[in-house]
Amino acid sequence: MPDSEARLAGWRARVEASLDAALPRPEASPARLHAAMRHGVQGGGKRIRPLLVYATGTALGADEPTLDAAAAAVELVHCYSLIHDDLPAMDDDVLRRGQPTVHVAFDEATAILAGDALQALAFELLAGAALPAERRVAMLAELAHAAGAAGMCGGQALDMQASGQQLELAALEILHARKTGALLRAAVRLGALAAGADAGTRAALDRYADALGLAFQIRDDLLDVEGDPAVLGKTAGKDAAQAKATFPGLLGRDASRARLATLAVQMQEALQALPGEHGALAALARQVVERDR
Template sequence: MPEATFAAWRARVEAALDHALPAPHDSPQRLHAAMRHGVLNGGKRMRPMLAYAAGTAFGADPAQLDAAAVAVELVHCYSLVHDDLPAMDDDALRRGQPTVHVAFDEATAILAGDALQALAFAALAHAPQPAGSRVAMLAELAHASGAAGMCGGQALDIDATGKAGAIGIDGLQRLHALKTGALLRASVRLGAIAAGADEASRIALDRYADALGLAFQVRDDLLDIEGDAATLGKTAGKDVAQDKATFPALLGIEASRARLAELSAVMHDALAGLAVETAALAALARKVVERDN
């Protein structure tokens, strides 16, 4: 059941993203083309999947969740456009294609990222939920995207680059709880808010999402060592080359794999406490732990 459901959700969000983005022939065409290049280039769409999975678990129709799915993916894509810039990770490959600043130029990439972020909040502002729920979703995405979330985590990551042994495992977990985990947690929360999930259920979903965010990064760190660029769709081996703080660097490969297993158990336990159908959320947890790109 989950795979057929995921295929339907991916088709939904791809169509919704295409509709939300500016038409390529409208002026300024170069900016619009760069925005579309940064979004409509494949990708796992993990964050929209989480929004759909959380929302439908609590009875929402997928059509009620499209705005949340689009918004969180647009923020994610904007962050990738900016992360790939020479001033940040300086990467030439993303999802198997040239990064936006390579395909266009640095200035256009900066503007494209800025415009994608603005478009994300516009999408949520027009969500079909009541005004109170829309405001709650806007606040959630803003918190996850800013200094208390993704941007703050990226700043910590920059500070830790070149000092892999100095940050410590607690510092690394905090870094990734902000950089990667905050937006994954927001994806789950947006779906729950859109569906009107109760407070106790949201607490259980937070446990699930926090473990999922950390598992995502542990697996990402392992793939940077064990994967190859063709499979990953991005440059492999950059973490080691840049002496970045990673879970394998601090814990070792086998201990990192053990940590993944522990996080998988936490996700399972969190979902077991929910009195709703959680098959899709459980399947997404497995995808995070087992993915090869």
Template sequence: MAAERFGRWRARSEAFLDTCLPDAATAPQRLHAAMRHAATGGGKRMRPLLVYAAGHLLGAEEALLDAPAAAVELIHAYSLVHDDLPAMDDDALRRGQPTVHIAFDEATAILAGDALQTRAFEVLADSPAPDALRVAWLRTLARASGAAGMCGGQALDIDATGRQQSLQQLTAMHELKTGALIRASVRMGALAGGADTATLARLDGFAAALGLAFQVRDDILDIEADSAQLGKTAGKDAAQNKSTFPALLGMDGARAHLATLSEQMHAALAGEGDAAAPLAALARLAVERGH
């Protein structure tokens, strides 16, 4: 049931995302081709799925969820393009294909990331949603993307490269770098369904645990999986002497922490009924992926 629903939502998200991207045959062709290379080259589409799943929980129409699902994926795609640049993580592989600065060039990659980011907010502004909802979406995504969210987390990550962080510092960094956009995905879907303050708070707790669980599992896979499985270069964290959950807690400790986060997600959804099944299934995917 979940796999069928996720397949349908992915297809819906892919189709709408395609309409949001410029035609690679139109000028400037190189920039447009790079944008498409970054945004349509596969991926789990976890963040769009979270938008649809949270909206499903609150009874939102799927057509209303298309714009926020695409917008959050555009922000995610831009972040990966810039994260892979030589001045950042300097990676040559992403989603099993050459990163944008390798496939094109560094200047084009910077511009493609910029264009994907701004396109995300244009998509939300142009959506047919009520004005108040569009403003709420724009505020949510902007905050999650900037210095108080993903970009701030990336800055903390750069500052910490080559030195060991405490568990508290590592957690705070990933709450911004990885978690902020995941929390925004859930919140935008819930806002589309008219969630009240109490429901938004419960779902934010779920999303916060999910964001950390996703990162803990990512850290484990960086050690256990190879580049073909990951779709990106394996072992980069250790090579760059970065703090990770396994480095601080050990592999057994990291797995135990992952189990605790899984329990927190389950507790946050308790009482929500069958409509929460897609969110619960995405929580399991985050915890179990790569097995």
């Protein structure tokens, strides 16, 4: 849908401007830390999470300015997680978004501090969102839960623990529902909370977001096997090199693609239960399923 694509492009520009305004100026002290923070955030990326905030919130009647803080906050948490995931103690990666990872471009200690500072900045932004206090508190709780031991951090711990092991499908899905899915689901929920969505609408959005998170990870796993590093902007084949549990490794490529197609249908069905116009959410679902990076 051309109109949806134009809206997504406008929201990408909007979140880039919000991120630039929120990040410390590079010339301010400590300049090295601020430069590392900007390196980890401004190197590009799909910006799927902030786009989900805008697409969900506006579909439910929220104004774009009331969504800016949540969109930037969820992307800052995502960027902090990438900086820490790339560290030698974690995935030990040297390339991210087509450029050296933060610990390579700067140093390991600065990368750790940059990630910490981005996470803190995310919650500072969200606390100051132009929304009623009760909605801000609910959004802060949602993002904190998604980022913590019950969500993204817990998923990363399970991923590291599973290295070299062959997981059952249910265990692999739980791992990625935390590591990848939790923050994507939080992005959708932040948009819904900002708009004051009712319980039925939030339930349909959760079904959409859960399918989206799993689809995102399956596509990511397939790209690690099949993708071109020049297009991906990151190292391909690292999952196999690190003996990580993946969907293609467990199911095979054909079955993984079939599961991806099933999830695409589930997302479409969930969106049909929503009120109003949701073309941008449908466009994001297609992007996740069809992306090449």
